[in-house]
Amino acid sequence: xxxxxxxxxxxxxxxxxxxxxxxxxxxxxxxxxxxxxxxxxxxxxxxxxxxxxxxxxxxxxxxxxxxxxxxxxxxxxxxxxxxxxxxxxxxxxxxxxxxxxxxxxxxxxxxxxxxxxxxxxxxxxxxxxxxxxxxxxxxxxxxxxxxxxxxxxxxxxxxxxxxxxxxxxxxxxxxxxxxxxxxxxxxxxxxxxxxxxxxxxxxxxxxxxxxxxxxxxxxxxxxxxxxxxxxxxxxxxxxxxxxxxxxxxxxxxxxxxxxxxxxxxxxxxxxxxxxxxxxxxxxxxxxxxxxxxxxxxxxxxxxxxxxxxxxxxxxxxxxxxxxxxxxxxxxxxxxxxxxxxxxxxxxxxxxxxxxxxxxxxxxxxxxxxxxxxxxxxxxxxxxxxxxxxxxxxxxxxxxxxxxxxxxxxxxxxxxxxxxxxxxxxxxxxxxxxxxxxxxxxxxxxxxxxxxxxxxxxxxxxxxxxxxxxxxxxxxxxxxxxxxxxxxxxxxxxxxxxxxxxxxxxxxxxxxxxxxxxxxxxxxxxxxxxxxxxxxxxx
Amino acid sequence: xxxxxxxxxxxxxxxxxxxxxxxxxxxxxxxxxxxxxxxxxxxxxxxxxxxxxxxxxxxxxxxxxxxxxxxxxxxxxxxxxxxxxxxxxxxxxxxxxxxxxxxxxxxxxxxxxxxxxxxxxxxxxxxxxxxxxxxxxxxxxxxxxxxxxxxxxxxxxxxxxxxxxxxxxxxxxxxxxxxxxxxxxxxxxxxxxxxxxxxxxxxxxxxxxxxxxxxxxxxxxxxxxxxxxxxxxxxxxxxxxxxxxxxxxxxxxxxxxxxxxxxxxxxxxxxxxxxxxxxxxxxxxxxxxxxxxxxxxxxxxxxxxx
Numbered sequence: 001x002x003x004x005x006x007x008x009x010x011x012x013x014x015x016x017x018x019x020x021x022x023x024x025x026x027x028x029x030x031x032x033x034x035x036x037x038x039x040x041x042x043x044x045x046x047x048x049x050x051x052x053x054x055x056x057x058x059x060x061x062x063x064x065x066x067x068x069x070x071x072x073x074x075x076x077x078x079x080x081x082x083x084x085x086x087x088x089x090x091x092x093x094x095x096x097x098x099x100x101x102x103x104x105x106x107x108x109x110x111x112x113x114x115x116x117x118x119x120x121x122x123x124x125x126x127x128x129x130x131x132x133x134x135x136x137x138x139x140x141x142x143x144x145x146x147x148x149x150x151x152x153x154x155x156x157x158x159x160x161x162x163x164x165x166x167x168x169x170x171x172x173x174x175x176x177x178x179x180x181x182x183x184x185x186x187x188x189x190x191x192x193x194x195x196x197x198x199x200x201x202x203x204x205x206x207x208x209x210x211x212x213x214x215x216x217x218x219x220x221x222x223x224x225x226x227x228x229x230x231x232x233x234x235x236x237x238x239x240x241x242x243x244x245x246x247x248x249x250x251x252x253x254x255x256x257x258x259x260x261x262x263x264x265x266x267x268x269x270x271x272x273x274x275x276x277x278x279x280x281x282x283x284x285x286x287x288x289x290x291x292x293x294x295x296x297x298x299x300x301x302x303x304x305x306x307x308x309x310x311x312x313x314x315x316x317x318x319x320x321x322x323x324x325x326x327x328x329x330x331x332x333x334x335x336x337x338x339x340x341x342x343x344x345x346x347x348x349x350x351x352x353x354x355x356x357x358x359x360x361x362x363x364x365x366x367x368x369x370x371x372x373x374x375x376x377x378x379x380x381x382x383x384x385x386x387x388x389x390x391x392x393x394x395x396x397x398x399x400x401x402x403x404x405x406x407x408x409x410x411x412x413x414x415x416x417x418x419x420x421x422x423x424x425x426x427x428x429x430x431x432x433x434x435x436x437x438x439x440x441x442x443x444x445x446x447x448x449x450x451x452x453x454x455x456x457x458x459x460x461x462x463x464x465x466x467x468x469x470x471x472x473x474x475x476x477x478x479x480x481x482x483x484x485x486x487x488x489x490x491x492x493x494x495x496x497x498x499x500x501x502x503x504x505x506x507x508x509x510x511x512x513x514x515x516x517x518x519x520x521x522x523x524x525x526x527x528x529x530x531x532x533x534x535x536x537x538x
Numbered sequence: 539x540x541x542x543x544x545x546x547x548x549x550x551x552x553x554x555x556x557x558x559x560x561x562x563x564x565x566x567x568x569x570x571x572x573x574x575x576x577x578x579x580x581x582x583x584x585x586x587x588x589x590x591x592x593x594x595x596x597x598x599x600x601x602x603x604x605x606x607x608x609x610x611x612x613x614x615x616x617x618x619x620x621x622x623x624x625x626x627x628x629x630x631x632x633x634x635x636x637x638x639x640x641x642x643x644x645x646x647x648x649x650x651x652x653x654x655x656x657x658x659x660x661x662x663x664x665x666x667x668x669x670x671x672x673x674x675x676x677x678x679x680x681x682x683x684x685x686x687x688x689x690x691x692x693x694x695x696x697x698x699x700x701x702x703x704x705x706x707x708x709x710x711x712x713x714x715x716x717x718x719x720x721x722x723x724x725x726x727x728x729x730x731x732x733x734x735x736x737x738x739x740x741x742x743x744x745x746x747x748x749x750x751x752x753x754x755x756x757x758x759x760x761x762x763x764x765x766x767x768x769x770x771x772x773x774x775x776x777x778x779x780x781x782x783x784x785x786x787x788x789x790x791x792x793x794x795x796x797x798x799x800x801x802x803x804x805x806x807x808x809x810x811x812x813x814x815x816x817x818x819x820x821x822x823x824x825x826x827x828x829x830x831x832x833x834x835x836x837x838x839x840x841x842x843x844x
């Protein structure tokens with residue numbers, strides 16, 4: 001028996017030796033063929049079909065066609081839906097759905113410090129990342145839920161209650177894989193409201209984490225509870241679900257609504273407070289204000305998607321106030337969604353800022369939100385940004401007209417003059433376009449340049465105009481981002497409610513300050529408001 | 539980065555053709571004329587004593603309008619009961635629809651512009667008082683293009699003829715119902731100051747919308763404590779703050795026409811000296827020193843005694 005075993009061992013060793021020898025011969029042959037072909041000046045390339053769209057997931061691809069590497073929406077924190085693969089072979093979560101009340105996707109650049117705050121009604125969660133938090137840029141997926149969502153799937157420990165909203169945070173790398181631990185700890189700040197801690201001993205608040213493999217909530221150490229500002233701040237390098245847990249105060253949470261307890265001081269025992277009409281409300285005679293409370297209305301959602309500039313920030317305004325910001329991917333594609341909106345009519349606007357901080361024109365659309373329905377706004381095409389290198393150009397010299405647009409889009413530049421001139425150029429892989437325009441054909445005087453982009457049959461609107469003058473000398477342009485926006489009365493670089501309020505204060509009053517009298521006609525009237533509204537940033 | 543050589547010019551003949559074509563379009567087709575329309579919210583007959591609701595709509599006619607102003611003139615036989623901006627396309631009012639005699643004047647803006655055919659500007663509820671035929675008119679109306687210059691758009695209006703009948707109404711509903719159980723939209727508060735207003739003092743700006751019945755009023759409270767209880771007073775934005783040292787918690791309550799409320803709070807920008815952490819530490823250390831010194835004195839006194 002021993003002899004048989006010994007023979008078998010010898011045979012195995014011999015087979016292994018032969019295999020290694022064969023391998024070495026093959027490598028040697030390959031090197032020799034390569035050397036020979038190089039010497040002969042012949043290049044022999046065998047293409048196996050390494051490109052996006054061949055149905056094989058290769059390097060730098062997260063997916064390809066229907067090949068999703070077994071991933072689903074759930075891998076990215078969504079509850080259901082269909083995970084798709086974009087034409088750039090990147091995961092596309094557009095058809096994934098979630099029962100989160102607020103969600104965002106952010107691209108965090110690893111070489112910078114990053115910060116983002118996810119707002120959900122009066123609650124929020126902020127993440128602050130130090131530079132070099134990981135060895136590559138990461139996509140950050142954040143979901144905020146009502147605590148009832150975790151109550152059954154991830155219940156709190158006995159004697160503890162969820163406080164405020166509950167959160168799922170995750171990072172995904174360029175391969176589309178989940179990164180559960182980052183190299184350097186992030187700082188999370190979870191904000192709660194006074195109502196959230198009704199009936200809770202506020203000093204007992206603490207953050208808890210629950211990873212994918214965990215069966216219970218784990219206390220996160222090193223937290224700071226700021227009861228004055230209603231925040232809990234803590235460091236963490238591990239990402240998963242996060243909640244705040246607190247202990248019910250002795251009298252509250254015992255199951256009975258005592259005389260000293262109210263809905264606001266102890267919602268656990270007395271139930272949630274219902275809004276009631278204030279005494280003497282304006283609608284008193286109108287039959288409204290009866291105080292009867294209807295069942296909670298289903299929360300509608302709206303999703304936006306489109307093209308901006310690669311890696312640019314995209315801002316979404318809801319009724320002229322900033323509602324969300326997101327970052328476009330390397331192709332300029334962006335997606336964002338809003339939740340918790342009441343049914344009704346809204347005006348949504350979208351704008352982007354290019355790599356130099358030059359703002360695009362606003363793309364605005366009125367939308368009627370229906371309760372319980374999801375509204376998808378697709379195909380948003382942000383107009384190119386535009387700037388010139390000279391504010392005054394000597395006739396016959398070139399002026400550089402440049403900006404950023406969607407990747408490899410065709411950019412049409414329009415120069416308003418006595419004769420309108422159109423010229424075309426193409427944006428590069430970073431969306432940057434540049435056209436050196438010969439001013440020989442332009443008359444002396446002021447001119448305006450605008451641009452628009454087209455890509456795959458889609459056409460953007462025109463950009464905001466940028467002016468220049470043709471004269472007998474060259475004067476370089478001031479960098480656009482440092483220019484003061486018209487209507488920015490308080491000089492904070494934004495045109496928003498503060499500026500509107502200053503203008504409204506001077507509406508129809510005599511001797512307004514020049515910074516508000518935007519058309520310099522000695523009064524603040526509708527024209528000044530129109531100019532201010534055109535330059536709105538929110 | 540390639541410069542395409544596809545530069546071309548529109549020659550003067552082409553421009554002339556475009557001009558003539560545009561002239562005909564503007565004069566005979568009335569294209570790109572923003573249109574304001576008054577319409578009834580239901581088809582019930584207008585009868586003395588029974589309220590009816592009128593909506594003012596804007597059709598931008600494919601242009602983008604970012605500022606509007608004007609007046610609604612109504613006859614004396616119908617009394618104005620209330621005005622609502624619930625569901626309005628107007629984001630900010632320079633002049634919130636307000637009543638003056640037999641007119642409602644308004645002025646507001648839509649940042650980024652409105653491009654649509656059925657944008658509600660505001661609604662008004664009237665109570666017919668006497669029988670007869672009359673017209674609710676839109677007058678002195680303006681709509682400006684979202685072009686950065688405030689260029690006026692050509693405007694047309696569609697007034698609303700009203701015929702009030704005289705019936706004896708018994709059990710019918712006489713009032714327009716306000717159906718709204720949702721709070722106004724959430725909003726933020728911002729404290730700022732500007733040398734051109736309120737003598738450079740600190741003031742508060744805020745605004746929100748209510749998609750149902752519209753905002754009725756705002757109430758404000760400045761308090762040195764974090765509490766919602768206390769006296770609220772009706773206010774408007776911009777609001778000159780009483781506490782110019784900014785030591786107070788600022789609460790603003792938005793109340794809609796149905797009585798739903800949303801309250802938002804802003805933390806104090808600064809803490810008074812006695813609430814600052816450094817002062818707390820110094821006072822604490824002072825107390826400890828005094829206590830230790832007293833103990834030392836007491837022990838010394840006891841030693842001397844013995």
